[in-house]
Amino acid sequence: MKRRRKSKRGAWIDSLLIGSIITLTTMIIITTFMTGHFKFQQPTVSATTKYPVETSSLIEERSTAFADIPLISETSANKLISYSLEYPKTPFNQVNGIINQYIEQVKNDYINTLVEMHKAGNNHASGDLNISTDIYDWNRQYYSIVLKKRLSLDQDSSHESFKTIVFHKDTGDIVESGALLNQNTEYFHLLANYLRSELKKTYGKDLLEEKLDDALSDWDDLNRFAIMNDSIAFYFNQGEVAQELAGSAVINIPTSFLNPILATDFQNGEASKVTILTPKxxxxxxxxxxxxxxxxxxxxxxxxxxxxxxxxxxxxxxxxxxxxxxxxxxxxxxxxxxxxxxxxxxxxxxxxxxxxxxxxxxxxxxxxxxxxxxxxxxxxxxxxxxxxxxxxxxxxxxxxxxxxxxxxxxxxxxxxxxxxxxxxxxxxxxxxxxxxxxxxxxxxxxxxxxxxxxxxxxxxxxxxxx
Incomplete structure (x- = not known):
């Protein structure tokens, strides 16, 4: 009988000890996440591929000048698969979904490319991926997020491209070029022709006319933009409309110049003697x-x-x-x-x-x-x-x-x-x-x-x- 009691008491103590450990661990995790500052290792390798070295991320969150938009910083712990990713976390699931999908797609494409290079016999395949973020506040109504990506493989010259999201600060509704221009096709063509002219000035002889026509053919082509204090910027990826070595382009157009074709929400009060509607x-x-x-x-x-x-x-x-x-x-x-x-x-x-x-x-x-x-x-x-x-x-x-x-x-x-x-x-x-x-x-x-x-x-x- 004594032996049985002793055995039951030992089992009870073990259960209490295990429960205490679980409770303490849970409290630590909750406390860490509530502070908004956390670091952990996150596997990033695709389930369908195997790279001969471990790939993991160090993730941190930090505040910005915009109280409701902190930045997530994700850094690779591996030198061969080097990346540094900076992207925002907004109050809106729809916006975050777009951002997170883009980040994961870029990261997975990058890692899988290195895997394929290794499979092809390049045992020292390496690269560098960098994504940085700019945030612009327009008239206390809209946020513009600009994600700038720079990618290089095996120390080759980097390729630069952009992802932009413009959304309403209160509702999270996404703003596209159609809404920017009141869905007016005449205004679309005016803006596209103006951008065509500015890109020709920017690139000169490096411009590729066929690519330029493709890059300005429909509404979706004008969706890479950001609304700033006194201008609207349109972004063009490296190699999109010109020779690869000519780099990327950002065409900044004064808002006062565009006022006549912009929807009311995006106009400013500045008058301009010359606008996009002024007869040439x-x-x-x-x-x-x-x-x-x-x-x-x-x-x-x-x-x-x-x-x-x-x-x-x-x-x-x-x-x-x-x-x-x-x-x-x-x-x-x-x-x-x-x-x-x-x-x-x-x-x-x-x-x-x-x-x-x-x-x-x-x-x-x-x-x-x-x-x-x-x-x-x-x-x-x-x-x-x-x-x-x-x-x-x-x-x-x-x-x-x-x-x-x-x-x-x-x-x-x-x-x-x-x-x-x-x-x-x-x-x-x-x-x-x-x-x-x-x-x-x-x-x-x-x-x-x-x-x-x-x-x-x-x-x-x-x-x-x-």
Whole structure:
């Protein structure tokens, strides 16, 4: 009997001890989670794959400037599978679901890629994955979350891409581009065309036109955006619309510029003289007497930076000396005009001499570029019935003379443009003077601010003849 009592007492003590351990462990876990600061190891390897090393995460939570949105920081404990992930936790399950699904997908794709590299024989496969977070508060009504991902494999150059979520602060309702623009398809096309223009300026010759068209074809293509204090930013992944090495792009558009096409909730009270609905005024920039081996190239780069088109009135003898530059002018989308062979005063020439100056120059330009000039400008602007009788293409003079040929001062270029600027203006410059290249940037910036688009002379002639 004594032995039985002793055995029962021992079992009772063991049960009490086990229960105490379970209770204490539970209290520790609850206390840790309630503090909002916790660390633990979390396996991250896919159940369908096996990597030859352990993969686990160290997870922490920290506060931000936004009281209701803490940040989760997740760091790999393994050097070969290196990652550092930072993402927000919002008060809304719908928003968190989108964020968490994205994070898990990116992480699993990354780990599985390394696994496949290892299976393929790369026993030292390694990489680095980084996701950072920016949070923007718009008008105390909406949050914009921007997740920026940088990924590199085996120490190759990193690839950058974006995930954005815009949602209402009170309801958690997601805002997409359709709601931003009142579901107006005309507004969609206006914005898409504006973004197309800005991306061409950003990427220049690295832009891939086919990819650009695909990236701006429907509403979903404009859903990668964030609403900031005074602008709306649209994000384009690396390699999405341009060469991979050209990197990613963020196009920031002032909200005041977009106000007329935005839904009421997203407009601000700022007025703008020029908006996305302002009819585009047009001017033609023209450059005479080239091409020049150095200056013309500089001018082409400045024009490309501002997405501006121009007409180059070339001398036949200069085309022969600078064949590659003449061809580059055409390849960059500019218009080539005939400016005679060696710049004589044609009104003092015979009919046959004038015909030779024009015809021979057209032939030289065609031999070099594969295309004939589309417009003609007589040297010094000197023309008469005889000259015009032998020219079979439009004769074009100018409405604004910058006097760059006279003063050779980059600071005098803009004032002459400002003094006579008008819609449909044809501006005379010369791509043989360094001072012209030096002053061109300020002219183009001013034209943009005033809402002007720089087009070819032929476009101006077509516009004026409507």
């Amino acid at each position: 005024k047009k001017v033609a920039l023209t450059f005479d007497d080239g091409p020049h081996p150095q200056v013309t190239k500089q001018i082409l780069d400045i024009l490309e930076k501002h997405n501006a088109k121009a007409t180059f009135f070339m001398l036949g003898k200069q085309v022969e000396k600078n064949r590659d530059i003449a061809l580059e002018v055409l390849n960059r989308g500019h218009e080539i005009g005939n400016h005679s062979y060696n710049h004589p005063v044609l009104t003092k020439q015979t009919t046959s001499q004038t015909a030779w100056q024009i015809d021979h120059t057209s032939k030289v330009i065609h031999d070099v570029t594969g295309e004939y000039p589309t417009v003609f400008r007589p040297p010094y602007g000197a023309t008469n019935r005889m000259v015009e009788s032998v020219v079979e293409i439009p004769v074009v003079l100018w409405t604004i003379d910058t006097y760059d040929w006279k003063y050779r001062d980059p600071n005098k270029l803009l004032p002459f443009v400002q003094a006579k600027l008008h819609d449909g203006a044809i501006i005379l410059m010369h791509d043989i003077h360094q001072s012209t290249a030096d002053g061109l940037e300020s002219v183009l910036t001013y034209l943009e601010q005033e809402g002007y688009e720089c087009v070819t002379v032929s476009e101006i002639l077509a516009k004026n003849n409507r």
